[in-house]
Amino acid sequence: MTTTAPQEAFLQAFHAEHPAVTAEAFSRGHAPDGRSSYEILCDRVAGSMRVLDLGCGDGLLLELLARPGRHLSGVDLSSHSLTLARRRPALFETRLEEGRAQRLPFADDSFDACVSHMALMLMSEIEEVAAEVARVLSPGGVLACVVGGGAVGGEAYERFLTLLRRSIEETPASQRIPALGDKRTRSREGLDEILGPAGFAAVDWETVPIDLSGPVEQVWTAVSSLYDLAPLDPARVERLRRTFFDEVTDMTTPDGHVPCAFKIRLVTARLR
Ligand SMILES: C[S@@+](CC[C@H](N)C(=O)[O-])C[C@H]1O[C@@H](n2cnc3c(N)ncnc32)[C@H](O)[C@@H]1O
Numbered sequence: 001m002t003t004t005a006p007q008e009a010f011l012q013a014f015h016a017e018h019p020a021v022t023a024e025a026f027s028r029g030h031a032p033d034g035r036s037s038y039e040i041l042c043d044r045v046a047g048s049m050r051v052l053d054l055g056c057g058d059g060l061l062l063e064l065l066a067r068p069g070r071h072l073s074g075v076d077l078s079s080h081s082l083t084l085a086r087r088r089p090a091l092f093e094t095r096l097e098e099g100r101a102q103r104l105p106f107a108d109d110s111f112d113a114c115v116s117h118m119a120l121m122l123m124s125e126i127e128e129v130a131a132e133v134a135r136v137l138s139p140g141g142v143l144a145c146v147v148g149g150g151a152v153g154g155e156a157y158e159r160f161l162t163l164l165r166r167s168i169e170e171t172p173a174s175q176r177i178p179a180l181g182d183k184r185t186r187s188r189e190g191l192d193e194i195l196g197p198a199g200f201a202a203v204d205w206e207t208v209p210i211d212l213s214g215p216v217e218q219v220w221t222a223v224s225s226l227y228d229l230a231p232l233d234p235a236r237v238e239r240l241r242r243t244f245f246d247e248v249t250d251m252t253t254p255d256g257h258v259p260c261a262f263k264i265r266l267v268t269a270r271l272r
Pocket residue numbers: 011012015022023054055056057058060061075076077078081099100101102116117118119122123124
């Protein structure tokens with residue numbers, strides 16, 4: 001697949017180096033009820049038998065969705081992530097396509113549900129994505145997404161973001177990532193503006209905190225998996241790492257755990 005958009009070229013290059021980064025960082029995160037953000041999405045589409053994962057990455061969500069009689073498909077820009085997805089035995093029957101959400105390689109009315117975990121907010125030309133999702137869903141079909149909602153506050157992720165912002169301000173423009181996605185995907189009103197004209201009813205919007213607390217090395221691995229760090233030179237990343245370790249010392253519990261959490265927005269919209 002060829003793509004010319006600099007944002008998509010950046011995402012492809014990043015995931016060529018880190019094909020499973022999101023699943024590795026976030027699969028151990030859990031909501032107050034103990035479920036991961038992936039499991040929460042699975043539950044949202046529990047009754048659907050034909051499910052598409054938009055921006056499926058290395059296939060973790062599809063693997064959780066797999067069950068007898070269910071038809072699964074996934075699409076992603078990254079051939080490297082899809083290679084990992086294809087290695088999952090639970091996905092041997094799954095149709096995994098390299099492609100763009102703006103031009104889905106599926107026929108009209110192919111799915112009862114479309115899920116997307118931490119991917120919708122990265123997509124440009126978002127109206128095209130909404131129109132394509134509406135086209136491949138059957139009437140009454142559901143779009144269920146998780147998009148990032150930032151730090152909870154008073155924990156390590158908030159401190160990390162402050163340090164990262166500072167570090168990026170000191171960084172030459174050549175070491176910054178291109179602006180990714182459409183900001184409207186991060187608010188309820190924005191999503192209604194995008195999805196309404198494509199034929200979806202008003203979105204259902206819920207904020208859920210996801211706990212990623214753990215030993216400092218583990219927390220660092222999760223927070224430093226953000227795209228923004230990719231173009232920074234290694235010395236700058238090492239400085240950021242050291243400062244982060246210092247910054248979280250005061251919040252580290254006696255058993256060595258650092259509190260860390262981020263918010264997800266759980267979005268569901270039904271096609272009229
Ligand atoms: C943060 S990763 C999440 C991967 C996976 N959903 C997960 O949560 O483990 C975002 C994924 O969306 C994919 N992606 C971003 N924009 C896309 C687009 N326009 N079309 C298809 N895939 C896209 C990326 O290649 C990447 O694999």
